[in-house]
Amino acid sequence: MNSDFLIQALVFIGAAIVFVPIAKKLKLSSVLGYLIAGIIIGPFVLGLVGGEGSDIMHAAEFGVVLMLFLIGLELDPKKFWEMRKAITGMGTMQMAGTSVLLFFIFMAIGWSWQTSVAVALAFSMSSTAIVLQTLKEKQLLRTSAGESSFSVLLFQDIAVIPILALLPLLETAGLKNSGVTGGSLFAGQPAWLQILIILLAVISILIAGKFLAVPFLRFVSRAGLRELFTASSLFIVIGVAALMQLVGLSPALGTFVAGVVLANSEFRHELESDIDPFKGLLLGLFFLSVGSTINFDLIISDPEFIITIALVVIALKFAVLFAIGKFFKLSQDQNFLFAFGLSQIGEFAFVLLSFSNQINIIDKELNSKLLSIVAITMTITPLLLLVNEKLIDPYFGTKTLEDEDEMDIIDTKHKVIIAGFGHFGSTIGRLLRANKIEATILDNDSDRVSLLRKMGFKVYYGDATRLDLLSSAGADEAKLLIAAIDSPEVNLELIRMVKKHFPNLKIMARARNRYDAYELIETGVQHIYRETLYTAVNLGIDALTELGFRKYTARKQGLNFIKYDERALQKLADSRHDTKEYIINVKEEIEMQEQILQNDLQQNLESTDISWDSERVKEELGIKE
Amino acid sequence: MLNKILVIFAHPLLEKSRINRVLLRRYSKHENISFHDLYEAYPDFNVDVKFEKELLLNHEIIILHHPIYWYSCPPMLKQWIDLVLEAGWAHGPGGNALKDKKLLQIVTTGGPKFSYSEEGSNRFTLREYLLPFEQTARLCKMAYLPPFVVHGTHRLSNAEITEFSNQLGGLIGYISLKDFDQEDLSGYHYFNDILFKGDNHEQ
Structure with a gap:
């Protein structure tokens, strides 16, 4: 050189x-x-480079x-x-x-x-x-x-x-000069x-x-x-x-x-x-x-x-x-x-x-x-x-009318990126596709990618935690990123990176359990979905039904429980922050479980639907039998 | 100061309702209006009663905005009425929380106006079908204003939709004023009739 x-x-x-x-x-x-x-x-100006x-x-x-x-x-x-x-x-x-x-x-x-x-x-x-x-x-x-x-x-x-x-x-004629294109x-x-x-x-x-x-x-x-x-x-x-x-x-x-x-x-x-x-x-x-x-x-x-x-x-x-x-x-x-x-x-x-x-x-x-x-x-x-x-x-710009524009509420064109297409991510992908939303899907298991492609999914091979890959997958223009990678560590890494480089991209994150969720809360993600919450609550609702609860009541209780648990999670995440302790040991885990159970007892999960409760209505209206 | 208005909106398939999408745009133009979309807030019908009560207490005029299905409101709104308007709070002894507030219905019907008459296919007037709502307001010690109605939504032209939207604008301007006299309204069948009189208060 x-x-x-x-x-x-x-x-x-x-x-x-x-x-x-x-x-x-x-x-x-x-x-x-x-x-x-x-x-x-x-x-002709500085002459730093010549002919x-x-x-x-x-x-x-x-x-x-x-x-x-x-x-x-x-x-x-x-x-x-x-x-x-x-x-x-x-x-x-x-x-x-x-x-x-x-x-x-x-x-x-x-x-x-x-x-x-x-x-x-x-x-x-x-x-x-x-x-x-x-x-x-x-x-x-x-x-x-x-x-x-x-x-x-x-x-x-x-x-x-x-x-x-x-x-x-x-x-x-006369100036024959062939061989220029020779070769x-x-x-x-x-x-x-x-x-x-x-x-x-x-x-x-x-x-x-x-x-x-x-x-x-x-x-x-x-x-x-x-x-x-x-x-x-x-x-x-x-x-x-x-x-x-x-x-x-x-x-x-x-x-x-x-x-x-x-x-x-x-x-x-x-x-x-x-x-x-x-x-x-x-x-x-x-x-x-x-x-x-x-x-x-x-x-x-x-x-x-x-x-x-x-x-x-x-x-x-x-x-x-x-x-x-x-x-x-x-x-x-x-x-x-x-x-x-x-x-x-x-x-x-x-x-x-x-x-x-x-x-x-x-x-x-x-x-x-x-x-x-x-x-x-x-x-x-x-x-x-x-x-x-x-x-x-500015003189000719024909912008579309506001009224007509709003008729298209749902964007179907690659506004969603799903990172991780295992059992969790692919369920989301299927639901979206059933509603005619084509997501851009990233997964770094090339065997799984080719299998899923055979089944008709548009999946792209690549490591979703790479900044340039996310860019070319359209993270700048996308509305939503669904972080559904199997490994919680990689998922967290992805979310930290997206938060930093694409602050406008809304993140919906998969969490295995409460502990993953705590980590995610610390990154500032708003939408966290715990695998262990929704399925477990659904099973709980069915258990209540088996034990003689009316289904509608059991379901209401289940929904209220989720609401309450999300609130409790946020509260505990804050208190956990005070201790400045990031690694959870077994003892702490048990303490935490205890705290959760205590809170459960204090929380009045009683139905608020008193208007349908004739006992309560009679009481309020002062009706005596 | 303008009246604080709460719009309780219930439509199970808003994305397919041309007229309602246009009407809703009116609300966002006014700072004294709080818009509350029940099907968005409670997709699983699990109404947060405490929150709803707070909301009601903070407003002077309550608008129930919904389409008419089978001579009544969509089930979500019925659920809301069932659960929120509690005995001992909204009605009954000591139930004065909503006293002197005003209730206004904004409804859309597929059938044209003449079908809601003795000779029409629905045999009764729309005001007759809305009597349960009027009575609900009465029982909660609220004033019931004449409803704002859009009939014949299946066959509305774009021009007609715009016209109704403008009428709704006039209505909002009118009821936003602190000193509007509800006695002026009492003789009217529909709120639309007042607006047709040319008494347009839009700002």
Whole structure:
């Protein structure tokens, strides 16, 4: 490891940790923070990093690949299938509309038709990295604008492949320079074979994901080593990406499909939380390098050309997107978000432009200018979204009416997390499911998880006491956490952690007995359920019935007993605190039992339902027989 | 100072009742109203009598808000009446705890207004069916105000629901005033009739 590398890493990471928090503090998206940090450390401000920006960018593009894997993970195949119309419909309209219009503009300013076609296609791309990262940060991915944006981006990602295959056909005669795409099985094949290769690749990922990756992960998870699981996650993603590159397809597409396949598996949340930090770092690096490659010398040498083209392209992309949004009936505020969001030129343009340059469709000078234009539009996007949010959205924001909103009292969509799915947790899960509530279930016994999944439960493998796993299971947005882990110690650990990191999440906790309950009371949990209370009281109620009590009376007494016992528990927990003694020894346990029994005798458990008691009523009304 | 109002609400299937969900929203807009949902408080019918008595003592106007099922209130409210209005406390010798408080019923019926008449399918007026409640109030030495009624809930349009909600707003404004004269109300069949007169006291 040479020191150059370390220093460079230091500069990149240092810039990120200075500027991203500032951007966040100013309520800007982190993407803008990274881009600005990139510009500042780049050759034209501080010059801390030189021309290696584009090399780093190649490595950093892997962040985009990881991101698509994660997006795939969050999108199960059913959902993906539902979106197919949006993907093909919106996607084709956007690509075709934008590139045709751009083509005429470029022809009009006197470029050759080949150059115009190549640049128009490259410029019709939008930035998956910027748009999805920004939408995710603002929690807008699930909105209709978010889903439309995703559809268009996915279509573009896929479209890159045929475009790369078609560009060489534009090659002007005389400058034949093949071999650029050498090493790939893909280029140079006839069209029908290329389509066949794509289909085969996707199908093999589907099959391998289901029949290879899942059993493989199950095998690894049994070893119980966390870092091994992280390594396996990376292995799968990098493996798919490498395979796709080998056959000449988009690694992003491949990992996305792999993600979709694994979305239905029990390892979804575990994979998510393992890959997420890598994605975050690499994407950050990607934005940094985009910032650092903006060539200000070029801009200064010909500012009119670069700025005009950049603005025209943004305006045109915006107009096309806005028209598509109208056609697909997006509401006004969603449409603005959609059109502004995708109005920049994306990272695939770097790839397409460089390729076009290599095969001599675009000359070198123009190419550098175009690259600057791409970087500028990417930098402007977060600013445009800010303008949209602050200035435009307030005018068009169509919030749903209060009345209609309240009609949906019950949330059925993953607002509950059940930790621990043994006999206790699974009973809760069944009751919820019988009422059409799908909970997110976490359990760290991989054999039990696969058994329960066969029975149709959505259970995820993982250690619920891991902070990152809870986050990816949605602990931030969830309403309820049901802590039902078999081991009281682990359960307590989970509750302490949730209390600390997700203070808004309501906890319902399982306790074996009074002693567990005391510990839980100390953590501040309000809802504690003792296994030994409710079942025992129910048995007691039936015992009273067997002995001749009327059932309704026995039941009332049982309910009153529970109420009284909950109160007594709280009281004893407080007094126990005074002694500062946490370990309960046998003697104390007996003392405690004694105290409880004493209290029972003093408590008047007599029914308060005196209105039905004719003796009492007669007494009150002064009636004498 | 406004009158302190207690709403005792009983509906076994609120989530399916359009009109009641809209009406309930009215209560949360007023600070002098305490809202008490019996089916939420006592899903197992185990009424906490002591707590309920305290609650009653702390308010001047008691509203019983419930749908009409089989010419009466839902069983939870009957349970509540049975258990809370104790002899020697609410009625009988020395039972003066509720004396001079006011009782108002807010009820919804599926049947339209004309069905509650001599010629209609229910053969008696709604006021006749509510006589047991009126008499309960009397026995507890409370004043019984004319009931607020929403008839024909099966066929209410959204506009009509809004209209009833506005009427309820007017009612709340009216009875919140300390100096409202219950003699003014005595001639009316339903509280709605007073509100229709245009005497709208909503704030």
